Amino acid sequence: MILPAPEKKSQIGSDTTIGRTSFSTFPAAGGPIQASAVRFRRRLLAGVGPLLCWLLAPISAGVTSFLLGFSPEAARSLKLDALYPVGGYSRYIDTNEGFEFVYPESWLGDQTLLYRAAGKAERALDPPPLGGGGGRRRNVNEPAVAFGPPGSTGELNVSVIVSPVPIDFSIEAFGGAEEVGEAIVGTMTGSGKRPDVKGTLMGCSLREDSVRMVKYYELEFVVETSVFRRHNVAVCCVRKGRLFTLNAQAPESVWPQFKSQFYTVARSFNLV
Template sequence: MRLQNNSVQPAACCICGFRLVNRSHGSKHSHRHLIKVRCDGSDRQSESAPQSKSSDQAPSRPDPLPNVISQPAQTVAWGGRLPSQRRAVLGGLAGLGIVLASNLGGITSGLLGIDGGQTAATLRADTLYPVRGLKRCLDLQNGYEFQYPGNWLADRTLYYRQAQRAEQINRLDPPSIGRPRQRRSVAEPTAAFGPAGSTGEENISVIVAPIREGFRLESLGSAEEAAKRFLSTTVAPEGSGLEATFLAASSRRDDSGELYYTQEFRVKGPKWTRHNVSVYAARNGLLYTLNAQCQEANWPQLAPGFEAAAASFRVLSTGRATAGFPQRL
């Protein structure tokens, strides 16, 4: 008769393959292995014991969360992986672009002013960002440019009237026969800037008006003679109740040979006194006038900005002809 062997085959260690004797046969064997785990450059030893089916063995405890500061490599291995280098570079470039575009903390203005603002003037970047405390007004339609204090704002009322006038000119409906079209005032500024919240008494403005054919500034004499004539006939004529005081006058030419007359004067009224700086130029039958004015008490603070505006005023070759104006001076 063949006897059936009911003995349990000894188990083998999952690491070294050593045969382990079952405890039910009265003998036991146990052994342990030391395993080195390398993580973030340091060695750590842990013990692994062969698992047993006995119920007296304590259940395994989950590994604690890694320390983010002391074990960054374990943190990445436990929670995921670091972003790719390409994504990190693109994110950095996007953040840099946002900072430069928004001029956060004046970074863009500072970078553009490293070379004295020459690059910004060439690229016309100072029309968007203040450079060395100044922004640029560029009017290609009327053909001029100048600088003004960077914290000043444009006259919104003036631009609203210009938008209305452009809408009337380009309207799709035919003009009314019974209502004549309004003519443009020759003394209306084409650009004006002033401090925020001001009443308009302190401002820098430009007027473009037609003048007789062939007019030249030299026909008025020197810059000083032209300034005194202008004060006596236009600013404070006899019987106006105003008193004009001549302060200074000068002339200059730009790279294209265009002549400019600059004059500084003071105007006193019954209850106010203003300080003015004006620049004149004539081209293609048009008279360009830049005027900067402020209260006499504020002249010491505003003088640098006014002088920069007068020195930077320049007539461009993109100016339109006199056909759009109703009359001449």
């Protein structure tokens, strides 16, 4: 970001222009004239102060983001990136589902999901139906949240799905990291039920959180069909009967461009 050049101080007797209004600066005078000048300055500041705060807010936000960029790791550890972008990323925190991750600061949230979430929050304020039945529940295969570049077709995105599983479900029951990766890729691609879809595991690793007792399986795989080839980076974990799956996907043609960003997104995914 290019910071504006410092303004030159006005000389006595010169004109200083602010917006469309021109103010003349004069030598200070004593007595009643000085008192009147003081009252005028106070009134001017009282009237213009709120306007200046509103006008300078975007500049202040930009400067704050710029300063936070000097120490991105420290800022992220304090979760300041939930307020301002840090190092090119913003943080999304879902306190309802209990997860968080960072995403490229220029990406936008899926409008359909945002509107649906807003409607869900509004319905939560309504009294329960007389029949005792609940409202429409979100499809388990529908993302809880999704982000992508503005104006894109949807092939390039990052999303999180939260699915119910048996309370005693354990990912590590499938075996080591590689076996888990193969099982997850097989599930995502239909486990052979769709012969036109092929999934290839490129790598898998395990990241453990000893404080929250959560194991994160990070995997990279490619999905191919007769019409597309997509590169994916995913993170899977389980807690209290819920399976969390973060998946970032990109067309193979642009994968090298977003590879580093996808790794950053995957490493940032945590349960809260």
